[in-house]
Amino acid sequence: MLRAENITKRFAGVTALENVCLEFQAGKVNAVIGENGAGKSTLMKILSGVYPDYEGRILYKGKTVRFSSPREAQDGGIAIIHQELNLIPYLSITENVFLGRELTTSWGTLDKKAMRARTQQLLDRLKLAVSPDTLVAELKVGQQQVVEIAKALLIDSEVIIMDEPTSAISESEVEVLFSIIADLKKSNKTIVYISHKLDELFKMADRFVVLRDGKSIESGEIRGMTHDDIIRKMVGREVQTIRRQTRIENIKPLLTVKDLCLKHPVRTQENLLKNISFHVDRGEIVGIFGLMGAGRTELLETLFGLHPKRSHGTVFLDERKLTVRKPADAIDAGLALVPEDRKKDGLVLGLDVRTNISLTNLKSLEQSGFLNKTKEIALAKKYVADLKIKTSSEKQLAQNLSGGNQQKIVLSKWLATHPKLLMLDEPTRGIDVNAKNEIYKLILQLAGEGMGILVVSSELPEIMAISDRILVMSEGSLTSELSVDASEDEILKAAIPQTI
Amino acid sequence: MQISLQTYRPALLKFQSLIALLILCLTIGLLSDKFFTVANGWNVLRQISVNVCISVGMTLVVLTAGIDLSVGSVLALSGAIAAGLLRNGIELPASNLYIGFTVFGxxxxxxxxxxxxxxxxxxAITRFKLPPFVATLAMLTIARGLTMLWTEGFPITGLGDSFTFLGTGWLLGIPLPVWISGGIVLVVVLLMDQTRFGRYVYAIGGSESAARLSGVNINRIKMLVYTMAGGLAAVGGLLVTSRLDSAQPNAGTSYELDSIAAVVIGGTSLSGGRGSILGTVQGAVIIGVLNNGLxxxxxxxxxxxxxxxxxxLLAVIIDKSSSRND
Incomplete structure (x- = not known):
C-alpha cells in the first residue's frame, strides 16, 4: 500500500533518517517501534506531507508520490492522528469534522443538516454515543481521538497513522480504540501504529518495523516475536564510554527524597509522581531515564518548587529538611535547574549574554541598591572564557547564538549561583556533537569538584555514558535502580510501561 | 548585507524615533516661523509633561508584556481627591470632626x-491571573465612576496659588512640570538600567517562565510595576488639576491611548521585554511636537x-520590520 524507499532526511547537519526502507500493508496494523529520537516522528511527518523535503521516494498504491503539504496528503488518502490532538475545543463535533471541507447549499450557505447527518453516520460507525452538536471541549480525550478518526474517515483515508494514541487515555478508552482499529482493519484500511508500549503491539499489531538511530533495522510479522526480541532490536548498539574511572565511594548523601508525590493539575485523583524516593551523593552523577511522559521533567520541576500546591513529600539537602515553595527558595538552598526547553525557560532570548548569565545572581552584584556593572561584566566574561562560549562579546543577544552556546549560557547562569546540586533536563538536546562532549566533560568535572548532579535524559547512550548510577522511571514511578554496568535491555525493560 | 544589518540594527533601533523626531522638527520649522522659538519650545515641553509621567509608568507595564488602560481615569480620580481635600477637607458628621488639608497633604x-x-x-492581575487588558479596563470604569461620585459631576475649582504653582510655576527659567517629569524620567531610567528591579522587568517581559525559574518573584515585580503606573498617573493628575486650577470630572479621558502611542512610537514592543524609557520620552515628544506643529x-x-x-501605524510598521529578522 505504502512503501518508503531509501528515505533520508537531514536537519542542519543532523541526519534524522538515513536510507529508511519500509512497507505498510493494507488491512493490517503496521507498528513502528523505536526509542525516543529513533526517527519515528520525522518519518511520519514525511509520510503525511509536513516535510516535503527529503531524499528517496515514497510509493503509494504503486505510484511515486511527493506530498507538499498535509492537505495534499489528506486529499491523497493519508491521514495522521497526532499525539497532541488538533481539534478546536469550542466548536462542535460536526464543525470540527468538516473544518476546511464544509458542505454548502446551492445558496452558498453552510449545509448544516447534511454535515450533521454525515457526522452522525460516522459517529455511529465508530460507536461514539454523543450528539454531533457536542462541543469538543466537553469530550474526554479518548472521545476526542474518535472524532479525529471520524475526520480521517470523512475524507476516505486509506492510510491512518496514529502517533502514540494511547498515551493520554484511560484503560477503558483503550479498549474502545482497539475495537475501532479492528473494524478499520476489516474494511481494509492501512493502519500505521506508533507506540512504545510493547504489550499493546503484541495485542494489536500484525507487522512491525524497528527504527534505530534513523535507520530501518528490521521488519516482519509480529507473530512469533517475544518482548526480548523486540527490545534487542530497538537497542542493539555499542555504548560509547566517557565514564569516569575513579570515584570516591560512600560519601554522605547530598540529596535525599522521600515519598515525593505530584498530583495531576486537572485529574486530581491521578498522580504524575508516585511516592518517589531516592538519593544523590556529593560528587555523584545520577541519571534518570524514562520514556516520554514518565514524569522525569515533573520530578525536577517539583524539586525546584514549581508545583508547591500539588506536591508533597520530604526532601533533605545536606541533612537539612527543605521547604521549597518557589524557585527562589530552591536557589537559596543550593539547587539549580537547567530546564528542558532552553529557548523558553532557560534563557531570555531577547537579552544579551551578560544579562542572562547574571539574572540568577543579581543580589550578589548589588551595592547599596545599584548593580555593579563592572562586577557583572567580569562575571559574564569569566564564564564565557571558562565554558568556551563562542560569542562576539558578552553583549551579544542570546538569540543569535547556536544551540550549544545557548546551553552553555544556561549552565553559566546556574553555575554562578554555586549550587550544591545541579539538575539537568535533557542537557544536550538539539546540540551538535562537539558541544555535547564539552558539556559532558563539564558535568564530569563539576562532579569531581563535589557537586551532586541529577541528569534526566531520554537518550540511553547519554545516560549510560555519564551516570554513576541510573534510576529508571515509568508512568510516574521509580521502577528500577541500576548500576552503571546494567545493560541497555535491562534499562529499557524497566522504562516500558507495564499497564495498558 | 546580512552582517551589516546585524551590526547596525541595535543602533538603528535605538535612534529610530530620534531620527523621526528630527525630520519632523525640520519639516515643521520650514513651514512655520513660530516653531523654533524659545517660548514655543517650553510650551511643547510643558504640554507633554503630563503624558511623559503617564507614559513612563505605561512603559514599565508594557515591558512586562502587560497594558494599563486605567491611567486616564486614575489620573482624574487622583486629581479630584487632591482638589476636593484641599478645598473642602473631610467632615465626619458623626463626631463633628473636620480635617483640613494643606497643599502638601x-x-x-x-x-x-x-x-x-x-x-x-x-x-487583580497576579492574584486571579486576569489578563491585564481586562483588569485595567474594569479599573478604567471604576475609577471614572468614583471620580463622578466624588465630584458629584462638577469641577472642583479655586485651589489657591500655592497649589496651582505646581502646574504653572517656573523654577530657574524652566517650567515646574518639566522639572517634575524630567526628574521622574531620570529616576526611572536609573531604576531600569542600574537596579535589580529593572532587570527583572525586562526578564519577565522577555520570558516569564525563564524569569520564574531564575528565582524572580514575578508577582511582586508586577505588583510594583502596576503600583508605579498608578502613582505616576496620579502625578499627571496633580499637574493637570493644578494647571487648570480645577479638577474636571472628565479629565484624562482617552489619555491611555496617547500614552500607549508614546510607548509604541518609542520602540517598546507590546509583547514585552524590549524597549526603553528614553524611547518613550521621544515618543511623547514626537506626539507633542506633532500636535503643536499641526x-x-x-x-x-x-x-x-x-x-x-x-x-x-508607521511607527509600529517600522518597528515590526526592524525586528523581523530575529
Missing amino acids: AIVAGLLTGSVLGWFNGW VLLNVSPFWQQVVKGIVI
Whole structure:
C-alpha cells in the first residue's frame, strides 16, 4: 500500500533518517517501534506531507508520490492522528469534522443538516454515543481521538497513522480504540501504529518495523516475536564510554527524597509522581531515564518548587529538611535547574549574554541598591572564557547564538549561583556533537569538584555514558535502580510501561 | 548585507524615533516661523509633561508584556481627591470632626490614591491571573465612576496659588512640570538600567517562565510595576488639576491611548521585554511636537487625529520590520 524507499532526511547537519526502507500493508496494523529520537516522528511527518523535503521516494498504491503539504496528503488518502490532538475545543463535533471541507447549499450557505447527518453516520460507525452538536471541549480525550478518526474517515483515508494514541487515555478508552482499529482493519484500511508500549503491539499489531538511530533495522510479522526480541532490536548498539574511572565511594548523601508525590493539575485523583524516593551523593552523577511522559521533567520541576500546591513529600539537602515553595527558595538552598526547553525557560532570548548569565545572581552584584556593572561584566566574561562560549562579546543577544552556546549560557547562569546540586533536563538536546562532549566533560568535572548532579535524559547512550548510577522511571514511578554496568535491555525493560 | 544589518540594527533601533523626531522638527520649522522659538519650545515641553509621567509608568507595564488602560481615569480620580481635600477637607458628621488639608497633604493623598488603584490592578492581575487588558479596563470604569461620585459631576475649582504653582510655576527659567517629569524620567531610567528591579522587568517581559525559574518573584515585580503606573498617573493628575486650577470630572479621558502611542512610537514592543524609557520620552515628544506643529500650521483638529493615527501605524510598521529578522 505504502512503501518508503531509501528515505533520508537531514536537519542542519543532523541526519534524522538515513536510507529508511519500509512497507505498510493494507488491512493490517503496521507498528513502528523505536526509542525516543529513533526517527519515528520525522518519518511520519514525511509520510503525511509536513516535510516535503527529503531524499528517496515514497510509493503509494504503486505510484511515486511527493506530498507538499498535509492537505495534499489528506486529499491523497493519508491521514495522521497526532499525539497532541488538533481539534478546536469550542466548536462542535460536526464543525470540527468538516473544518476546511464544509458542505454548502446551492445558496452558498453552510449545509448544516447534511454535515450533521454525515457526522452522525460516522459517529455511529465508530460507536461514539454523543450528539454531533457536542462541543469538543466537553469530550474526554479518548472521545476526542474518535472524532479525529471520524475526520480521517470523512475524507476516505486509506492510510491512518496514529502517533502514540494511547498515551493520554484511560484503560477503558483503550479498549474502545482497539475495537475501532479492528473494524478499520476489516474494511481494509492501512493502519500505521506508533507506540512504545510493547504489550499493546503484541495485542494489536500484525507487522512491525524497528527504527534505530534513523535507520530501518528490521521488519516482519509480529507473530512469533517475544518482548526480548523486540527490545534487542530497538537497542542493539555499542555504548560509547566517557565514564569516569575513579570515584570516591560512600560519601554522605547530598540529596535525599522521600515519598515525593505530584498530583495531576486537572485529574486530581491521578498522580504524575508516585511516592518517589531516592538519593544523590556529593560528587555523584545520577541519571534518570524514562520514556516520554514518565514524569522525569515533573520530578525536577517539583524539586525546584514549581508545583508547591500539588506536591508533597520530604526532601533533605545536606541533612537539612527543605521547604521549597518557589524557585527562589530552591536557589537559596543550593539547587539549580537547567530546564528542558532552553529557548523558553532557560534563557531570555531577547537579552544579551551578560544579562542572562547574571539574572540568577543579581543580589550578589548589588551595592547599596545599584548593580555593579563592572562586577557583572567580569562575571559574564569569566564564564564565557571558562565554558568556551563562542560569542562576539558578552553583549551579544542570546538569540543569535547556536544551540550549544545557548546551553552553555544556561549552565553559566546556574553555575554562578554555586549550587550544591545541579539538575539537568535533557542537557544536550538539539546540540551538535562537539558541544555535547564539552558539556559532558563539564558535568564530569563539576562532579569531581563535589557537586551532586541529577541528569534526566531520554537518550540511553547519554545516560549510560555519564551516570554513576541510573534510576529508571515509568508512568510516574521509580521502577528500577541500576548500576552503571546494567545493560541497555535491562534499562529499557524497566522504562516500558507495564499497564495498558 | 546580512552582517551589516546585524551590526547596525541595535543602533538603528535605538535612534529610530530620534531620527523621526528630527525630520519632523525640520519639516515643521520650514513651514512655520513660530516653531523654533524659545517660548514655543517650553510650551511643547510643558504640554507633554503630563503624558511623559503617564507614559513612563505605561512603559514599565508594557515591558512586562502587560497594558494599563486605567491611567486616564486614575489620573482624574487622583486629581479630584487632591482638589476636593484641599478645598473642602473631610467632615465626619458623626463626631463633628473636620480635617483640613494643606497643599502638601492633598498632594500626598492624591499620589496615594493613584498608587492604591494601581496596586489594586496589580493584585487583580497576579492574584486571579486576569489578563491585564481586562483588569485595567474594569479599573478604567471604576475609577471614572468614583471620580463622578466624588465630584458629584462638577469641577472642583479655586485651589489657591500655592497649589496651582505646581502646574504653572517656573523654577530657574524652566517650567515646574518639566522639572517634575524630567526628574521622574531620570529616576526611572536609573531604576531600569542600574537596579535589580529593572532587570527583572525586562526578564519577565522577555520570558516569564525563564524569569520564574531564575528565582524572580514575578508577582511582586508586577505588583510594583502596576503600583508605579498608578502613582505616576496620579502625578499627571496633580499637574493637570493644578494647571487648570480645577479638577474636571472628565479629565484624562482617552489619555491611555496617547500614552500607549508614546510607548509604541518609542520602540517598546507590546509583547514585552524590549524597549526603553528614553524611547518613550521621544515618543511623547514626537506626539507633542506633532500636535503643536499641526496647530501652528492651522490644520483642522479633525485632520490632526488622522495624522496622529498614521504616525502610530508607521511607527509600529517600522518597528515590526526592524525586528523581523530575529
